[in-house]
Amino acid sequence: MHSPVVVLGGGPGGYAAAFLAADEGLDVTIVEAESRLGGTCLLRGCIPSKALLHLAKVIHEVEELKADWGVEYAGEPSINVDAVRGRKEKVISNLTGGLAQIAKRRNVTVIQARGSFVSSGELKLEGDHESIPEGGSITFDHCILATGSVPAMPPSFDIGSDRVMDSTGALALQDIPESLLVIGGGYIGLEMGTVYASLGSKVTVVELAEGLLPGADRDLVKPLAKRVDAMCEGRVYLNTKVGSISEVDNQVEVTFEGPNKFGHERFDRVLVSVGRRPVTRGLGLENTQVVVNERGFVVCNSQQRTADPKIFAIGDVAGDPMLAHKATHEGRVAAEVIAGKAAEFDKRAIPAVVFTDPEIAWAGLTEEEAKRDGREVSVAVYPWVASGRAQALNITDGLTKWLIDPETNRVLGCGIVGSGAGELIAEAVLAIEMGCEVSDIAETVHAHPTLGETLMNAGEIYFGTATEIYKPKKKAKA
Incomplete structure (x- = not known):
């Protein structure tokens, strides 16, 4: 079997690359070892963990209602583990089912098999699924390597127990x-x-x-x-x-x-x-011109090209940060380059989110990085204790901060801790990508009372114009 484009791996980077390549008019085949598309993110990572974290947050909020608002319930809640597990699996099933339908509508062929490189233009397919072509291999003009990562397990901890x-x-x-x-x-x-x-x-x-x-x-x-x-x-x-x-x-x-x-x-x-390690072992990459560095990542450029002209790499195998949304955008770049378009992965900010309670999110330059590199920045912090919305929700331990270039007033980075930080960081990412000055954010009308306005408030802190906090900007020395 021959396919002009083969995507090895059906995770968020892989299926995004495959779908966009198909939209560009290319014949595409996804080779995925799992029975369903979605990869680690959907099957046993981002999505199921966030579903369970939602449950954890609701339980915590109920406890706060009892403690702070005097709301009484008949008794303590009980946990039906089977029901919790079932709900998590339903979320996964809904999304994977949707991906399968989208693949069919885009005429993307999906082969359930474990793929490994025989050469720079051929994959050996292992498995017993009916989708595997006769002969057990597939040749290609271009291959997008999107095999993701797996949890790291130090040998001393791997004692062979499911505990x-x-x-x-x-x-x-x-x-x-x-x-x-x-x-x-x-x-x-x-x-x-x-x-x-x-x-x-x-x-x-x-x-x-x-x-x-x-x-x-x-x-x-x-x-x-x-x-x-x-x-x-x-x-x-x-x-x-x-x-x-x-x-x-x-x-x-x-x-x-x-x-x-x-x-x-x-x-x-x-x-x-x-931590996690990229899946680059056992793929037969030694039979290609692909270069793997000392950390196990595939070396590639801003167009996701590897040292092998036929092979591209995206997502976790292509280096840090190992994040699903980064993989998706790299997949788009690889697909567009293969389609003959001038594209490259050149992002000023890739958001990182920790979905705990409270959530933490940041994008662009961090204070830790600025200190490490000796880079001069101005930091404007707005504590959520001054936010009416945060007070109403009893989440006043949060904060929003901007890192600003003191010479140009451009925003270089943003950090947020508090409820919904992962949603709020999107505005900051857009601002950093656009090269906004902090005045652009401070002068944009934000709805009140919202947590989103803390991004505006932090900008006002920089100028000394925040109304809820008296903190005039320090005057420059003469």
Whole structure:
């Protein structure tokens, strides 16, 4: 079988590339090992985790109603795990079913098989699905590599027990363990820890670094760290190393080495969330001209071209940040380049969102990066305690901030912590991409009372014109 364009991987980058290439009039085939399109993001990542996080948020809000508003209920809520799991699977099924229909309407061929490169122009197809062509291979003019990433599991933690889970295992929601250890204080560990704590587990978090969410600005992390500490009832241990893991008497025994946590303790389950690695091994890339760097990422340029003229790479295999929305846009670029258009991936801002409660979102330059690079920036921070909307919703621990070039007044970055931060960051991304000056945001009329107006308010802070806060801008030295 021959296809002018083959996309290896049916995740958000892969199917976006395939659909756009089809819209450009190209004959396209997706090769996907899973029985459904959607990749990690849809099947066992972004979408199911956000569905469960919604449940966790609602449970927390009900608790706040009882504590702060005097709302009484007949009794404590009970969790039907089968029903929760069923609802999560329904969300996945609805979306994957939709993708299958869209593929048919666009005349995109989908082959369910594991693909590996025989050469720069041919894939070997392994599996027993009826969609695999006779001969078990497919040739192509161009291939878009979109195989994504998988959870990293250090060998010392891989003890062959289902009690030690990665994010995929945690999302399977086999049960609600009485005690759960989360190894890794990054976004995946904190999101899943939030879910299990809300469902009734006694959660402990251990992080090797000195703070949660390493790399994020500390003022954004602070409100979340406070919430996580309360959620875990003080069982958050930083600067702490996990020495060994073993299964003992139907529990997992873990040893710790840290200033506030030393010795060993047993847990019903352990979630290992120490990062992800790109899927570039076992693909036969050595049979092509594709170059893979020391971190396992495929080397490619701004047009997603690899060192092999027939092969493009997008998404997690193409390098950080490993985010679904970045993969989607890279897929569009690859499809347009193959179609003969002048396109490249050249973004000033790629938003990052941590869907905890409160949410954290940032885009563009961060304060941590500015400090590291010795770059001079002005920072304008608007605390949500001054927001009428935040006061009404009792979410006053949030903040919105802009990072601004003091010479040109252009916005370079934005950070938000608080409810709905992931939605609010979109305006900031647009502003950064357009090269807006902070006055463009400050002078744009925002609806009141909303959390969106905190972006305007933070701009007013920069000029010293915020009405709810008295903080005149410092005058320049003569």
